Amino acid sequence: MHKYYKIDGKDFSIAGEASSDFKTVLKKLGTPAEIVRKVAIAMYEAEINTVIHGGGGECDAAIEKDKIVITFRDQGPGIADISLAMQEGYSTANDKIRELGFGAGMGLPNIQKYADDMSIETEVGKGTTVVLSINL
Amino acid sequence: MKISELAETLQLELLTEPDYDDREITGCYIGDLLSWVMGRAKPQDVWITVMSNVNIVAVASLADAACVVVSEDVPIEDAVLQKANMQDVVILRSPLPSYELGLRVHEAAGI
Ligand SMILES: Nc1ncnc2c1ncn2[C@@H]1O[C@H](COP(=O)(O)OP(=O)(O)O)[C@@H](O)[C@H]1O
Ligand SMILES: [Mg+2]
Numbered sequence: 001m002h003k004y005y006k007i008d009g010k011d012f013s014i015a016g017e018a019s020s021d022f023k024t025v026l027k028k029l030g031t032p033a034e035i036v037r038k039v040a041i042a043m044y045e046a047e048i049n050t051v052i053h054g055g056g057g058e059c060d061a062a063i064e065k066d067k068i069v070i071t072f073r074d075q076g077p078g079i080a081d082i083s084l085a086m087q088e089g090y091s092t093a094n095d096k097i098r099e100l101g102f103g104a105g106m107g108l109p110n111i112q113k114y115a116d117d118m119s120i121e122t123e124v125g126k127g128t129t130v131v132l133s134i135n136l
Numbered sequence: 137m138k139i140s141e142l143a144e145t146l147q148l149e150l151l152t153e154p155d156y157d158d159r160e161i162t163g164c165y166i167g168d169l170l171s172w173v174m175g176r177a178k179p180q181d182v183w184i185t186v187m188s189n190v191n192i193v194a195v196a197s198l199a200d201a202a203c204v205v206v207s208e209d210v211p212i213e214d215a216v217l218q219k220a221n222m223q224d225v226v227i228l229r230s231p232l233p234s235y236e237l238g239l240r241v242h243e244a245a246g247i
Contacts, residue, residue, distance in 0.1 A: 013215075016194030020223065023198060033179075033200075040198040041174050048170075101187045106171035113175060 001029070001063035007047060007072070009056020012100060019044040022061050022070075029063070031136075039068055039134050042115040045107040046072045046130050052097050053077070054128055067116070068134045075127040082120055086112065137161050137245040139203050139226055142182065145244040146237070148205060148228035151217055156226045159202045164241045166234050170195050177201055182241055184234045188212045196225045203227070207234040 003025060005018035023040045031039075043061070050057045054074025061070045079085045086108050093103025111118050115132040122128040138158045143150060165177035166184045170191060177183055179200040185192065188210045196204045203226035206212060212227065220227050230237055241247065 013190045015191065016198065019198055020194055037179060037198075037200055040200075044174060044194065044198045045171065100189050100191055101168055101170040102191070104169035104171040106169070106175055110171055110175040 001025075003061045005059040005061070007050045007054075007057050007059055007074075009051055009054065009074075009076075012051065012097075015048055015051040016044055018059050018061075019047050026063075026068075035068075035134060035136065038114045039070070042111045042118075042132050042134065043070050045110045046070065046132060048102060049107055049128075049130070050074050050076075052093060052102055057127075063136075066136050068136065070132050072130045073127065074129075078124040078126055078128055079120065079122040080124050082122065137247075139228075142241065142244060143228055146230060146240050148230050151206075151212060151227045151229055152220045152225065157224060159226075161202045161241075161245055161247070163247050164238060164245075165201070166238050173201075174199050184237050184241070186210050186234065188216065190216045190219055192216070192227075193219045193223055193225050196220075197223045201225075205230060205237060207232060207237050 026036045050072045054076035057074030059072050088109045089105040091103045091105035097103045116135045118132045120130050140158050161182050163178050163181040165181045167173045168185050168187045173195055177199050180202045183201040184205045186208055206229045209231045
C-alpha cells in the first residue's frame with residue numbers, strides 16, 4: 001500500500017491534510033489505535049515543517065510488511081545545523097507562523113519521540129528530506 | 137465522564153453539530169502551542185485552548201482528543217466549525233479563562 005501527497009506551501013489552513021487522510025486510511029485497514037496515533041503525530045509534525053519551513057513539497061507514505069515508512073521532501077532552505085534544530089524549543093519560525101500556534105520548536109523532538117526511526121537529509125539552499133518509520 | 141455530561145455541568149456552548157460521538161473523557165490538557173498539545177495531550181483528553189484557527193481541528197483529530205473547549209469566549213470562524221464537523225471533532229466554548237475551566241473539569245470529572 002502506497003499513498004502520494006502534494007504538500008502546498010502557501011495555504012496554512014490545509015496543513016495537515018495528508019496526515020489526516022493517511023490516518024483515515026490506516027484506521028480503515030484496521031491498524032491498532034496506538035500505532036495510528038504515533039503515525040498521525042509524527043507525520044503531522046513533518047508535514048507542518050514541509051509547509052512552514054520547506055515552502056511545500058511532497059510526501060510518500062508506504063505501508064510495508066512490518067513498518068510504515070513516510071518520506072517528506074522539499075526544496076526549501078535546508079537546515080544548517082541539524083543537532084540545533086533537534087533541540088526542544090529551537091525554532092526559526094516567524095511571528096506570523098507563531099500566531100497560528102506553530103513554531104514551538106517541538107516538531108522534530110515530537111517526531112523523534114513518536115517515530116521508531118527518523119532520518120534527515122538536508123543541504124542548505126537545496127532542500128530537506130525527512131524519513132520516519134513506525135514499526136507495525 | 138462523557139462529553140455531554142461535561143458540557144451540561146460546565147454550561148459549555150456546543151459549536152459543532154449536536155449528533156456527535158459522545159466519547160468518554162479521561163483527562164485534560166491546557167495549551168495553545170500546537171506541537172505541545174500534539175506531543176503531550178493524551179487520547180480522550182479534553183483540550184482547553186484560546187487558539188481558534190483552523191489548525192486546531194487537525195491537531196485535535198490527530199492527537200485523538202475527546203473534544204476541544206475554547207476558553208474566554210474566543211470567536212471562531214464558520215470555516216473552522218465546518219472542518220471540525222467533517223472530521224468529527226467536537227468544539228465547545230466557555231466564557232471562563234483556561235485555568236478556571238481546568239479547575240471545573242477537575243471538580244466535575246475528578247480528573
Ligand atoms: N523542512 C525543513 N526545512 C527547513 N528547515 C527546517 C525544516 N524542518 C525543520 N526545520 C528547522 O528546524 C527547526 C526546528 O523544527 P521543529 O522542531 O519542527 O520546530 P518548529 O517547526 O516549531 O520551528 C525549525 O524552526 C527550522 O529552522
Ligand atoms: Mg515544526
